[in-house]
Amino acid sequence: MWCDPLDEGALRALVPRVLAGLVRRGEDFDAAEDALQEALIEALRVWPDRPPEDLRAWLTTVATRRLVDARRSEAARHRREDAVLAEPPAASDRASAADAGDDTLFLLFCCCHPELSPASQVALTLRAVGGLATREIADAFFVPEATMAQRISRAKRTLRGRRFDRPGDLAVVLRVLYLVYSAGHAGRVDLAAEAIRLARQLTLATPEPEARGLLALMLLHHARLPARFDADGRIVPLDRQDRTRWDTREIAEGVRVLQSALAVQTDERPPGRYQVEAAIAALHDDAQTAAGTDWPQVLAWYDDLVALSDDPVRQDPAAVLARAVVVGHVHGGAAGLRETERLRDVLGDRHRWHAARAHLHELDGDPAAAADAYEEASRRATSVAERDHLIRQAARTRAARA
Amino acid sequence: MPKYLLLKHYRGGPEPYRPFPPMDQWAPEDVEAHMAFQRHVQELLRENGEYVDAQALTPAQTWVRYGGPEAAPVTTDGPLPETSDLVAGWFMIDVDSHERALELAAYISSEPGPDGEPMYEWIGVREVMSGAPEPD
Numbered sequence: 001m002w003c004d005p006l007d008e009g010a011l012r013a014l015v016p017r018v019l020a021g022l023v024r025r026g027e028d029f030d031a032a033e034d035a036l037q038e039a040l041i042e043a044l045r046v047w048p049d050r051p052p053e054d055l056r057a058w059l060t061t062v063a064t065r066r067l068v069d070a071r072r073s074e075a076a077r078h079r080r081e082d083a084v085l086a087e088p089p090a091a092s093d094r095a096s097a098a099d100a101g102d103d104t105l106f107l108l109f110c111c112c113h114p115e116l117s118p119a120s121q122v123a124l125t126l127r128a129v130g131g132l133a134t135r136e137i138a139d140a141f142f143v144p145e146a147t148m149a150q151r152i153s154r155a156k157r158t159l160r161g162r163r164f165d166r167p168g169d170l171a172v173v174l175r176v177l178y179l180v181y182s183a184g185h186a187g188r189v190d191l192a193a194e195a196i197r198l199a200r201q202l203t204l205a206t207p208e209p210e211a212r213g214l215l216a217l218m219l220l221h222h223a224r225l226p227a228r229f230d231a232d233g234r235i236v237p238l239d240r241q242d243r244t245r246w247d248t249r250e251i252a253e254g255v256r257v258l259q260s261a262l263a264v265q266t267d268e269r270p271p272g273r274y275q276v277e278a279a280i281a282a283l284h285d286d287a288q289t290a291a292g293t294d295w296p297q298v299l300a301w302y303d304d305l306v307a308l309s310d311d312p313v314r315q316d317p318a319a320v321l322a323r324a325v326v327v328g329h330v331h332g333g334a335a336g337l338r339e340t341e342r343l344r345d346v347l348g349d350r351h352r353w354h355a356a357r358a359h360l361h362e363l364d365g366d367p368a369a370a371a372d373a374y375e376e377a378s379r380r381a382t383s384v385a386e387r388d389h390l391i392r393q394a395a396r397t398r399a400a401r402a
Numbered sequence: 403m404p405k406y407l408l409l410k411h412y413r414g415g416p417e418p419y420r421p422f423p424p425m426d427q428w429a430p431e432d433v434e435a436h437m438a439f440q441r442h443v444q445e446l447l448r449e450n451g452e453y454v455d456a457q458a459l460t461p462a463q464t465w466v467r468y469g470g471p472e473a474a475p476v477t478t479d480g481p482l483p484e485t486s487d488l489v490a491g492w493f494m495i496d497v498d499s500h501e502r503a504l505e506l507a508a509y510i511s512s513e514p515g516p517d518g519e520p521m522y523e524w525i526g527v528r529e530v531m532s533g534a535p536e537p538d
């Protein structure tokens with residue numbers, strides 16, 4: 001297959017494959033990643049004039065040469081030149097036999113090593129698997145480039161000397177990809193699209209239904225993004241969105257992916273949380289109007305979601321809160337408000353708890369209480385867009401009362 | 403990952419846990435040690451990949467407001483210039499959790515004062531609003 005050697009997408013798709021190949025044959029993750037970055041810079045210089053036939057082999061060869069150089073200079077520093085001058089172990093090239101999906105999964109397990117903090121897992125995944133530049137990752141999280149560079153190199157140092165001969169923790173990988181997705185609604189780099197791309201690759205590498213559940217969840221949420229903000233950047237809540245702006249192609253793909261995941265689940269092995277959340281998202285996406293939402297069906301899925309935790313109030317309060325809102329739609333605002341009471345100790349100082357109660361007071365036909373709760377929520381909001389939205393809601397319900 | 407401002411104050415905040423004299427009355431080596439600690443905190447945050455910004459402010463504070471059409475801005479030193487809160491500077495950090503922000507603030511508060519004793523200074527911790535909300 002011919003592809004433009006400098007096509008960014010093609011180049012980025014090669015990064016995890018080359019890196020996985022190097023690490024699999026025993027190179028240190030840290031050193032291999034540095035060497036590959038240098039090889040990429042070299043590629044940008046050389047390829048426009050002399051594009052190689054096999055891009056991946058070229059990158060692997062140049063990165064290997066860099067690794068040898070690095071070992072040489074380190075050896076020189078230690079005055080032990082003769083000890084380490086041997087060429088790196090001959091490439092058994094197990095990597096070339098493995099397909100791209102295996103490489104991606106292998107690297108995700110490296111980057112989402114449980115010893116790393118979530119921030120480091122996210123940064124390393126975007127760099128090593130996503131192929132993003134440190135500058136881009138720093139921009140996405142609004143931190144100085146030096147801070148992100150340090151975070152990445154610390155993470156790589158932590159991995160130094162680790163052996164990656166056992167499968168990693170897929171649950172951690174899924175959580176990291178979801179973190180990337182959630183961050184993607186902010187910065188200048190489209191991390192949401194990047195997370196979807198990585199999740200799609202992951203589903204090619206593992207039959208685990210939860211990986212498909214996560215991809216479906218992202219697609220079914222992402223489909224609504226065009227309607228989520230108005231032209232002035234104001235939040236438009238779900239019940240007021242212009243549903244003709246939802247991306248029907250993404251919804252169709254999300255539903256298809258979700259169905260393929262749910263199809264392999266059984267009573268003994270019920271669907272995990274990403275599949276359940278995706279099912280809820282699918283029900284919202286399926287409704288032509290807000291009033292047409294199948295709330296009883298949504299509630300049934302929330303019952304399943306809450307049942308996944310032994311102690312949902314402490315372990316998954318966000319799900320209990322979201323369920324309380326749905327209870328309000330099915331059984332009335334007062335019933336929903338009662339459900340929120342048991343979260344008071346856990347979420348009582350968070351804006352989401354007050355915002356949910358405000359919405360339930362509205363359903364209960366009590367705009368005065370709703371306005372007070374929206375005002376409480378706005379004072380606790382942690383993002384500018386949410387604070388502004390909550391203040392507008394407070395003003396709107398206050399005016400409705402008058 | 404949330405960002406926090408860790409605020410140091412010239413005055414204001416809760417009753418000091420351990421009152422100390424102004425810095426100009428400290429032994430020169432204690433002043434040096436104190437300043438070295440501030441640099442060390444910056445280094446530590448950079449090392450950890452948690453650093454966003456650090457600044458110090460001069461103590462002079464002027465309040466200013468629009469004076470009305472065609473009028474000059476109106477300024478004042480404030481209602482109670484001797485007792486109101488006065489921010490001295492900050493560290494802005496980008497961390498995994500609120501708990502981590504408190505941990506770092508407590509560490510900053512352990513900065514050495516006279517005789518190298520910890521100052522137990524109150525540090526104001528404020529979360530920075532993010533640019534955009536989480537997915538709904």
